[in-house]
Amino acid sequence: MLKGIAGKTAIVTGAAGGIGAAAVRRLHAEGANVVAVDINQAGVDALATELGDRVLAIGADVTSPEDTAKFFATTVEKFGSVDMFYANAGVESRVLTVADFDINDFEKVFAVNVLSAFLGASAAMRQMATQPERGKIVFTASIAGLKGDAGVGVYVASKHAVIGMSKSLMKEAGPQGIRVNVVAPGVVDTRMMRPLEEGLAGLAGIDVETFKGAMSAAVPMGRYAEPEEIAATAAWLLSDEVPYMHGEVVTVGGGLWP
Numbered sequence: 001m002l003k004g005i006a007g008k009t010a011i012v013t014g015a016a017g018g019i020g021a022a023a024v025r026r027l028h029a030e031g032a033n034v035v036a037v038d039i040n041q042a043g044v045d046a047l048a049t050e051l052g053d054r055v056l057a058i059g060a061d062v063t064s065p066e067d068t069a070k071f072f073a074t075t076v077e078k079f080g081s082v083d084m085f086y087a088n089a090g091v092e093s094r095v096l097t098v099a100d101f102d103i104n105d106f107e108k109v110f111a112v113n114v115l116s117a118f119l120g121a122s123a124a125m126r127q128m129a130t131q132p133e134r135g136k137i138v139f140t141a142s143i144a145g146l147k148g149d150a151g152v153g154v155y156v157a158s159k160h161a162v163i164g165m166s167k168s169l170m171k172e173a174g175p176q177g178i179r180v181n182v183v184a185p186g187v188v189d190t191r192m193m194r195p196l197e198e199g200l201a202g203l204a205g206i207d208v209e210t211f212k213g214a215m216s217a218a219v220p221m222g223r224y225a226e227p228e229e230i231a232a233t234a235a236w237l238l239s240d241e242v243p244y245m246h247g248e249v250v251t252v253g254g255g256l257w258p
């Protein structure tokens with residue numbers, strides 16, 4: 001068991017997705033109360049049914065300040081505190097070069113990936129400052145937040161923004177006793193990779209299976225990550241196992257980075 005999770009309360013966003021659902025299951029297994037937030041209400045309801053009464057499912061849009069205020073308030077009302085906040089919701093961009101970019105895609109990706117991280121972090125900071133034991137915040141960025149690749153400039157820019165924000169936040173949060181870290185996955189076998197594989201294969205002029213083989217081969221470990229492998233790192237950063245880790249960007253890429 002990871003120290004400092006049992007009996008505490010976590011909010012996980014993007015909880016109906018691959019990495020988010022794995023994080024909800026892991027934090028629940030470690031004994032936490034978990035508030036599972038996603039725009040996909042049916043997805044989080046299914047998780048709550050699967051795991052039982054320490055999981056509260058909330059259908060919410062993380063790009064909305066009102067929804068964000070509500071899911072924080074509901075969490076405090078039901079469980080009394082927010083000890084861990086995992087800002088994980090995100091969307092992929094369309095695969096388009098910068099020359100061919102799509103303004104609607106840009107706005108959507110920045111709203112879900114960047115604005116939501118700001119809104120959630122802001123609410124978490126205000127709530128945790130009122131709690132004697134403060135808390136921990138983890139963001140899911142990406143190795144795409146550390147380097148660029150052709151065709152995904154919008155997504156890459158959004159994940160660089162998340163990492164940039166975390167660097168300011170950790171300076172504000174550290175003196176208050178709130179730890180802030182980032183988990184930066186490489187390629188993870190979730191829904192999100194399917195449209196990216198298709199788009200990137202198209203950009204390279206190869207078929208999807210060939211692209212997937214080349215993508216796996218580019219990873220020194222020779223495969224995509226399973227979502228549970230990312231969730232394990234997030235849970236570790238949210239736990240008391242690593243009390244001096246603060247302001248870190250922890251890559252989980254099977255060797256893809258650097």
Ligand SMILES: NC(=O)c1ccc[n+]([C@@H]2O[C@H](COP(=O)([O-])OP(=O)(O)OC[C@H]3O[C@@H](n4cnc5c(N)ncnc54)[C@H](O)[C@@H]3O)[C@@H](O)[C@H]2O)c1
Nearest residue numbers: 014016017018019039061062089090142185187188190192
């Ligand atoms: N899959 C990968 O290879 C990979 C790699 C690096 C980083 N990431 C990041 O990991 C995180 C999780 O992605 P995933 O791979 O589990 O993908 P996923 O598509 O399975 O999960 C994303 C979840 O976010 C939810 N979501 C989207 N917009 C929302 C909104 N406005 N409000 C509330 N919820 C919303 C979706 O409904 C979905 O359940 C994302 O931030 C993603 O950018 C993924």
